[in-house]
Amino acid sequence: MRVSQLAGMLAAGVLAFSVLAGGLRAQTAVDSPPVSADYSAAQQYNLANAYARSGKPALAVLAYERARLLAPTDPDLRWNLHRVRESAGLPDGTGSWLEQYGRFANPNIMYWIGIVGLALGGCCLLALARRAPFRGALAVGAVVGCAAISASMFNAAATFPVLSEYIALRQASASVSPVAGADTLFTIPAAATVRRLDRHGDFELIRDSRGHEGWVASSDLAAVIPESSRQ
């Protein structure tokens, strides 16, 4: 396989990822007034601990999940989140294999690693095509760049489901349709993590960990990534 073909495949992959991410983001964009806030892993972790102390498992899980977004491998955070869920009688919610292993680093750091890898790999491939000297070092640089891009894309794919992750603030009823007084299908316990599939008015179509789907009032849910952050 020629170097130029490798470079072409690399470029096509990155472009496809950009288009995919853009399209998915447009799909999950929601309308809500912007709210300024600052987030850090330590701040969210301490906030979650405070909620756990005051007997608010739903808010604790929400803050732990937000902290986990910034520090996904923090063992203390994962342990306390496990304890809160355990005390609330909820499963750990490890998610799919991709989510379990793909969230291995702060996504913002992984984003920049991917950008640097793209630049490094691209330059090395160009130099190799130009028959520049030090071809061994250039080949190593190209491989490192491709690895960085792959790791970044893996992390992005694993982080993507968080966009639709919601926490039940209280025990809520999931109904058959997005209207008040509709028949209840099942209930989701407080602090449970659900995925939002759609929205209609003041109701969200959700899927719980068992795969059950139903409409829940928006006021009963809180997004892991606040809607103000999505503007």
Add this chain to the structure above:
Amino acid sequence: MKSYGQNAWFAIVGLVLIAELAFAAPAGTALQSIEPSTIALGGSAQLTITSIGSEMPAITPPMVPGLEFLAVGQSQQVQIINGVTSARTTVTYQVIAQQAGVFSIPSALPGAEPVVLTVTGGAGSAPNAQVPGGFSQGSQAQPSSSLPAGSARQGASGAAFVRLRLSKHELYVGEMVPVDIQVGARDGMVASLNGPPTLNGDAFTLSKLPENPSRTEEIVDGKPFIVFTWHTALVAVKPGTLSLTMDTPLTVRVRAPGRPDGGFFSGSGFEDLFNDPAFQNFFGASTQRDVTVSSNPETFTVLPLPTEGRPADFGGAVGKFAVSSDISQDKAGEGDPITLRMRVSGEGDFQRVSSPMLQDADGWKAYTPTANFKPEDEIGYRGEKVFEQPLVSLQAGTRTVPEVHFSWFDPATRRYEQAHTEPLTVAITPAPGGAGALAGSPPASTGAASTTADSEAPAWRPDRPDDGGGRISTLLPHYFQPAYMAVPPLVLVALSTAWLWMRRAQRPGEVTRLEPFMRPSVDALASEMDEYATAGNVQSFFGVARTALCKVLASKWGVALPAVTTDEVVSKLGSDGEITRVFMLADEAAYSNLKMTPLEFRQWKRIVLRHVGDGTPS
């Protein structure tokens, strides 16, 4: 004489009316029932009216404001045995509640008992569900209240009354007093209660009224009443001599205008007959009217709490309380949270019972306590309030949890009381590696049941120091932010531009600089060519000349050296150029015995050196 005549006339009329009533009523029995007897607002119940007798009566749906009756079905069974006709007619109505309240559904047939339907506000109760504790027709009388009966004030022409039953009329600000609010409704004269009793004035607060009052039957002034009783509690919020009344909205049936109201029958025994609900219902002589019935004013003396002897930690609790404490575990690791509990039990307004628990205890990190009230009666007058405070020991060893104080005002003794818990001892084991240095791990007080598990499961991880650095304004990862999503395509565009530029630079005809390592040494070439010229070796002379020109041309065209062939030179430089002729002579000399004079050697040497020397052969 006149009075005898009048009484005789009344007796005759009465006998005629009674006979008419007796003949008008179908022979047999009538039944009326409703299921369920308690529904939520918006729900429905089923009213069944059954008539058993020799005739099939015409049954018309009842008319009750706030209720809608929809005919569901009607069935009839007729049996003729030995010439005697027996008919059983059943009519079913769906009763839909349009407002909350307690409704008395009058009998649709003479002889049937009225039934009562309770419509709750709807919050928290399922439609058509039988509410526990709800009452229904025929329910037994509730145990009578221990509170002294208050005076009843009948309203709406004696159809209803409201009264309060209280244990005392002198109380302190903040003191909670149990009270029974009773609403009596004359059977058949009150169509519905349109809401719970409400308090007049702002000097008292009333605890939440139960949704389902108890129901008893009582004879008041010789007339039967259905008495609804709400057990609740009253709290005075300001001092002084205060008056209290309660209002209750209800709908009563009153006689239609034009009906004799006394008049001709005034003072006679028939007045009661005309006022009888059954009589009025039978003749359809009543109309319905919404009225508000008030209780007699109850006067209270509300005393302010004394300032003398008031403890510094008094938080406003008034009543009679006892205090105890315990701790979740007597052994813990350094940095592990333990839960200190203080239990305040007794009688009073528990909303006013509060405590900061431990504050600034030496060697302990104390967190904000939580409180949980467990009532022992339906009004929350008696119960136990449990305060839970997470504590983390900052030192290892045998530690003592300090005592906690609690103060309240006792209206019975008319003085402030103060109690404290006993100091508790806890063994704190050192954490390996000083893990407890960062105190602040969350306790297991997310649920009281999990406290026991704490002693078995590993501890919670502690808080982190947060210096405020590294904060971001949005949690949305860069991958999904538009500004950042544009960066990868931009990098790709830059790389693609570089790639295209490189491809363009490789096109032939472009002037490229001769790389230094490709430039042949002119002096060495001249010396070598002189050597071959002296020897008359034409083949080697043009061989070195051709090699030197190949390097120059390869460098210029950016191609490999073997790519510079005679054909390539002819195609690019033409067949008449000096360089072309050098390449052609070199080929000729290689395959023939070409001879040259010394002059020709010098001439070709000068040509070759000129093209090689400046590096830009034409």
